[in-house]
Amino acid sequence: MMISYDHIVIGVGSMGSAACYHLARRGRSVLGLEQFTIPHELGSHAGETRIIRKAYFEHPDYIPLLIRAYENWQELTERSGKQLYHKTxxxxxxxxxxxxxxxxxxxxxxxxxxxxxxxxxxxxxxxxxxxxxxxxxGYVEPENTIRALVHHAIDLGAEIHEREQVLGWNGGGQPGYVTVRTNIAEYRCKKLIVTAGAWSAKMIPGIDKHLxxxxxxxxxxxxxxxxxxxxxxxxxxxxxxxxxxxxxxxxxxxxxxxxxxxxxxxxxxxxxxxxxxxxxxxxxxxxxxxxxxxxxxxxxxxxxxxxxxxxxxxSPDENFVIDNLAGMEDQVCVAWGFSGHGFKFVPVVGEILADLAMYGKTSLPIEFLNAGRFSA
Ligand SMILES: Cc1cc2nc3c(=O)[nH]c(=O)nc-3n(C[C@H](O)[C@H](O)[C@H](O)COP(=O)(O)OP(=O)(O)OC[C@H]3O[C@@H](n4cnc5c(N)ncnc54)[C@H](O)[C@@H]3O)c2cc1C
Structure with a gap:
């Protein structure tokens, strides 16, 4: 029998660790699959520090998300007892x-x-x-943040597998389920979350020309x-x-x-x-x-x-993509294209992904990050 979860997260790096944490916190059964160790030096989260700032020159529409992210960073600091955000x-x-x-x-x-x-x-x-x-x-600590998020997710019941690589997934099998195939096993879930960073084009159909x-x-x-x-x-x-x-x-x-x-x-x-x-x-x-x-x-x-x-x-316009996957809205949501400025948003992206996974939508203002803007 294949093991079933409410949600599977492909890629437990920056955004995936936050998604696992928020889903586990909401009582969902969640499996996080990471191809390397957690954290690691081969993706986008290595290097000890990431700048966090609010007066966002890239696009003012990010600021409501940042206001929420600052609250989330505070909450994470309190929960973990570790200073992950440093105001300099x-x-x-x-x-x-x-x-x-x-x-x-x-x-x-x-x-x-x-x-x-x-x-x-x-x-x-x-x-x-x-x-x-x-x-x-100021700055936040990427590796320590991911460690803290995964630690809390596991405490709250999430299952996290390191060194297990997802080879593929499909939603066409048993009705209502997505099947995920790794180098070790097969699992299934009701809604899949893909947060595969620089490997996203291998895991999300149709984005190779955009990433x-x-x-x-x-x-x-x-x-x-x-x-x-x-x-x-x-x-x-x-x-x-x-x-x-x-x-x-x-x-x-x-x-x-x-x-x-x-x-x-x-x-x-x-x-x-x-x-x-x-x-x-x-x-x-x-x-x-x-x-x-x-x-x-x-x-x-x-x-x-x-x-x-x-x-x-x-991404082509260097803004993030956070959305349900077109044509598979009920089964898959994705977050990619963080374009060198995503880490400060990690805890709020986790919250948004948990919303998309559970309800198919979020009350946080992410319309400008929709995937459809590249489909024309
Ligand atoms: C040099 C540099 C400086 C930066 N500076 C800042 C900054 O100052 N401020 C800021 O806010 N942001 C900054 N960023 C951006 C920020 O770090 C990234 O936007 C963020 O880390 C992206 O997160 P991610 O989850 O998409 O990728 P990652 O953290 O890399 O996570 C993706 C994960 O998916 C895993 N994965 C992929 N495919 C599979 C598979 N098939 N099976 C299992 N696992 C898989 C990968 O191994 C990886 O762990 C910087 C980035 C870089 C590179």
Whole structure:
């Protein structure tokens, strides 16, 4: 006899761990299937820190979801007794008139998000740059968040299998059920949730032409005086320059990684595939980060201490897709295309997916994230 669950979640990474937690919390029987360990370094959630901010320059429609996410982060902190969100503030800068600063201001005005002015002393901004400071922003801890969500999900009755890869699924078998086939067994559920990150095109029919997986390089730089960059003294930051399309960003030194500051460039990197990405970092990969540090943050521009390759899974418009699967609305819901900015939303995406899995709809405002926008 095949084991049956209310829900199966394919991929227990960022979004999948949150879906398992919310479903288990609501008393549903749930099986989470993860092909690697939980967490792991091969997808989109490695690297110790992720920025969380509310004055969303990408699209103000994300802000109601962020307001909910902030509440969820607080609730998760209380439940786990672990500080997963660290309020450090976020320093933004860009050449005067740049869309980054204009959009931040617009979003902040629409939703009354406090912004301040002033430039932290360690930065050296070229003339003609303007800046803002978002005091309620900071960073969250991706690996520890996933650990906490899975821990609580199991406590609440979820079954989570690590190192079990889903090979395929189909909804055409026994009426009312989706069958999921892994390298170990077959299971069935009433509604499937697919949160497979950079592997989503293998698990969701019809999205291969829309999902673009890119290689992203992170680097940790050693400042001469690390004690000047602790989270009590130095904020998260995000800076657009006149010559680059994306934005550079970074973090203070965190207690679990003393002596080095994390730097990265937020813009889709080279196209790749999740299973064959080149994880070896060469000098050319980090030249832009070092040049940026020398110019904008000279006291941090020491040598590189370590590097990592991570994956963005980009949708065509770099906005997320969270929806029921067209044609199988009652049986499958999907969340993909988090495009390098999804982690701050993890707990609210878990809540939305639990709603879609249980009721087929959610009261949270996600219409702008519908999958149909790419079907024309
Ligand atoms: C370098 C970098 C920096 C970032 N910075 C930020 C930031 O500052 N702020 C922010 O908010 N966001 C940031 N993000 C984005 C954020 O981390 C991602 O949007 C988020 O992690 C995506 O979550 P996911 O669940 O889609 O993918 P993942 O967390 O990778 O989870 C997908 C999971 O599915 C599993 N899986 C796939 N296929 C199968 C299968 N067949 N069987 C079983 N398991 C399977 C995978 O192994 C994986 O564990 C960043 C991302 C990167 C790469």
């Amino acid at each position: 503030g976020l320093f933004y800068a860009a050449p005067k008139g740049h869309e980054l600063i204009n959009s931040i201001r617009r979003s902040a005005e629409l939703y009354n998000i406090p912004l301040e002015s002033g430039v932290p002393t360690k930065f050296s901004l070229p003339t003609g740059y303007e800046s803002l400071f978002e005091p309620d922003a 673009r997986v890119t290689r992203q390089v992170l680097a940790w730089l050693k400042p001469a005086e690390p004690e000047q960059f602790t989270k009590e003294k130095f904020p998260c930051w995000l800076i657009a320059t006149e010559n680059d399309k994306g934005a550079y960003y970074g973090f203070p030194i965190i207690p679990s990684h003393l002596g080095a500051l994390k730097f990265a460039y937020h813009y889709p990197g080279s196209d790749t595939e999740a299973d064959s990405v080149n994880r070896k970092v060469v000098i050319e990969d980090t030249e832009n980060l070092l040049d940026f540090a020398r110019k904008f943050l000279p006291p941090a521009s020491g040598e590189i201490e370590s590097t990592k390759v991570c994956l963005y899974s980009n």
